[in-house]
Amino acid sequence: MDIPAALDALSTLLGDRLSRSKADLEAHGASESHYPLTPPDAVAYPQDTAEVAGILKICNQHGCPVIGWGAGTSLEGGALATTGGVAVDFSRMASVLEVRAEDMVARVQPGITREALNTELRATGLFFPVDPGANASIGGMVATRASGTTAVRYGTMRDNVAALEVVTASGEVIRTGSAAPKSSSGYDLTSLFVGSEGTLGLITEVTLRLQGQPEAVSAGVCAFGDIGSAVDAVTEVILTGIPMARIEFLDAATVAAVNGYSKADFPETPHLFVEFHGTPAAVAEQAERFGEIVTEHGCSGFDWSTKTEDRTRLWEMRHHAYWAILASRPGSRAIVTDVCVPVSRLAEAVAATQADIEAAGLQAPILGHVGDGNYHAILLLDGSEEERIAAEKVSSAMVERALEMGGTATGEHGVGIGKQKYMATEHGPAWDMMSTIKRALDPNGILNPGKVVPATG
Structure with a gap:
């Protein structure tokens, strides 16, 4: 790993769009959840796919970690530079490239936010339905396979992404999927990248399925x-x-x-x-x-x-x-849980979680997307080690219970740092297969290392 050499080469490529200012580094090292400040070594601001490819070629040559960055709304530390490296900020790639109203699809760049996209779609009579609550970037939503309040009717990002343009670790640009309503052509690589949290490639274009605005x-x-x-x-x-x-x-x-x-x-x-x-x-x-x-x-x-x-x-x-929950305990931070269970077991799971919270003496309101079995406990922390340990025990019990019920460790926040320790239990040998895919697509282990699967390279 030669991060300084990579940064020198990136400076030549990007000029002043490679930032090493303290403010920029700290802004790209913060999490909305309880994780500590983890700044990268630099922040890159590409303007097009060719520049993203150039960034990855340089970083792959020097073994420099690369972390994609959208709106920074991740709750599991998925965009933190835990091994240093370069955060690639897509805020300057935030355009709607094409709207095909008759086909009910739109091609967009990854940096556009959900709210900005729907503002641009108003005149077409269409809208993009996935609503995670936060004004997240579309690229980040694809990377985490996000969902939210409307999933009960419109599905998650898995159901609403038709095609992708992705830059691989070596700097190769590939396209997956198509704008056609269906296909049986080859492996479903689009679904492979949706939810991969930037560990397999950086998404530079997304073809989204749209819905008609309701009357x-x-x-x-x-x-x-x-x-x-x-x-x-x-x-x-x-x-x-x-x-x-x-x-x-x-x-x-x-x-x-x-x-x-x-x-x-x-x-x-x-x-x-x-x-x-x-x-x-x-x-x-x-x-x-x-x-x-x-x-x-x-x-x-x-x-x-x-x-x-x-x-x-x-x-x-x-x-x-x-x-509102954070404000109810001024100065607190939170462990934000995110499990999903079969709807038939939801009441049982929530009641058991409430009992765990009460027994631990914690403040932890519960809310969730009841229509699809996804619920969250916001475990408020006062900064003490005792309370942190108690909250982590409650969070672990939630996940273990969800898995016992046939559910999952994360319904929409992604794996990031916080949920990786449950992956082997949830997926068994399939987690080893995920690691095999990671090594095949990113042999030097530069893409968001240490997330989803064990670090490689």
């Missing part, structure tokens, strides 16, 4: 006396085939935090937030039927609205829940 949207909120009743209600709604666009769960502690942060006045009990998309008649019928089912399960009231301002405020409160 009408309604959103609602309902309170329950306990978690089990809320989850049982959702299970019945799913079984009846009511096409929910979003269905979110907040426990009583999360609701209390949201009330304090967003000046809301929800009863401080478990809540469901729900949204329906369709024609005016359809969303009215869906909301009415949903209301009947949740009432049967003890809902204390279902309030819904089709007004844009009401819906916007509701989902802003949900998306800001993480910050």
Whole structure:
């Protein structure tokens, strides 16, 4: 590994778009979760695919680590330069290259954020549906196989990426997939790179599947006396085939935090937030039927609205829940868990997690995407070693329980640093196969080393 030689060559290639300023390095070494500051040796700002290829050729020659960087919203330390090297920041590759409205696809560069993309799509009558809450970059969302509040209807990034342009560790530019609705041609390399967290290549272009903007949207909120009743209600709604666009769960502690942060006045009990998309008649019928089912399960009231301002405020409160929870304990940082279980086991899993949290004496509100079995506990830390150890034990118990239930260690945040220790248990010999693929595509181990699979090279 000769990082200084790599940086000298990159300076010649990029000029002042290779930054070594302290502010830039620290900005690209920070995580939104509890991981410590881990700055890279330099930050590169490429403007096109050719420059990304040049960066990788140089870094591969000198054994210099390369870490892709989008919006920096990772919660598992997946974009931290744990072995030094170069962070490749895609913020200057943030354009919509093409929209093919008739085919319902768009080609975009990786640095464009989800919100910026949907702003540009408004005039087409289409939108990109995957909503992780944070205004993440599309490239980062592809790399982590992100999902979020709308996955119950529109799926995850796995379902919404049609094709990719990727630069490999050696600097070769390849294209995977196509804009066709389906294909049986060769290995599905697109799916291989989706969720690879920058360990197999750097994504420089994405062809996304789009959806038609719904004619009408309604959103609602309902309170329950306990978690089990809320989850049982959702299970019945799913079984009846009511096409929910979003269905979110907040426990009583999360609701209390949201009330304090967003000046809301929800009863401080478990809540469901729900949204329906369709024609005016359809969303009215869906909301009415949903209301009947949740009432049967003890809902204390279902309030819904089709007004844009009401819906916007509701989902802003949900998306800001993480910050609301942090604000509920000023000065704290958090271990943000992310497990996913079969929906039939969700109530059991959440109840067991709440018992673990109470026994550990921790503050840890729970929320999640109840429609697909994905839930999070925000384990608040005061900086003490005792509390950190207790929180890590609770987090580990959550993962172990999820795996025992036939679930997964991470539903949407990715593996990064925090979840790698569970990969062998979850995947068995298949994890060894992942390492084999990593060595084949990145023999010098320069791409985001130490993430997803053991470091190579």
